[in-house]
Amino acid sequence: MGTKYEANPGQEGPMSVALGAARAAAARGEVPVGAVIVDADGTVLAADGNRTREHSDPTAHAEMLVIRAAAARLGSERLTGCDLYVTLEPCPMCAAAISAARIRRLYYGASDPKSGGVEHGPRIFAAASCHHRPEVYPDISASPAAALLREFFAARR
């Protein structure tokens, strides 16, 4: 991963919104991951959870949905100055989209050794060819985010 930063208490507000979106995803039968984008003033531009099943869309991860919604709202391909909060370490697709969108800071909850793409797997932001690296803040509200995922998969076994 790129440079790793320490969290501060102000980051729990948006992450609690992301956790709510993750819970709503679980209630819809989707893998419970939620994401939020806030602008530089802290205004929430978009919040959503996974909708891959609902939309029959393998790209409909929470991060992708909020990036698309926030970019549409701003009328810009680039979310310069915006921060993204997500309950789980982004996969390689989402990490690359976060870079393409020029997200300023990425805050995430639980690590994902199996499918993550920030500190695991292809480590998207560490590639020399990565054109934009957000500041990365892992382990924000990681326990409730991980618990949601554990409960979801345990119920399906």
Added chain:
Amino acid sequence: MGTKYEANPGQEGPMSVALGAARAAAARGEVPVGAVIVDADGTVLAADGNRTREHSDPTAHAEMLVIRAAAARLGSERLTGCDLYVTLEPCPMCAAAISAARIRRLYYGASDPKSGGVEHGPRIFAAASCHHRPEVYPDISASPAAALLREFFAARR
């Protein structure tokens, strides 16, 4: 990259459709990349070109648009047995989406040393954690695909 295969002449038909989508993208002022998805019978399920500017969406690469359209058409998150043709080496985001969609074979035109994610950069399919690797066929109609990109960027300098 994963296993690399040789092309055969039957692969030029879908790629010519992808090149047409790339030309249409250029005419819209978008980076000229086009993509096509065909099912196991060779039926075209979706064809499109980049629309990042038009949609104000950093994720609206040609590959993402055809994956989303084909999955919606089939009503399935997984495009098992389907093949994707794209005029340029997919970026890391698109390569990871191709894996997530369980695309069977990936055919692409020009290599992209600067932003590619298959044989360059994070080499998505080579990661140990990559859950699905398509067969990869590079250099299909690479010359016209590269020429389109060169002309597009030369005109903007």
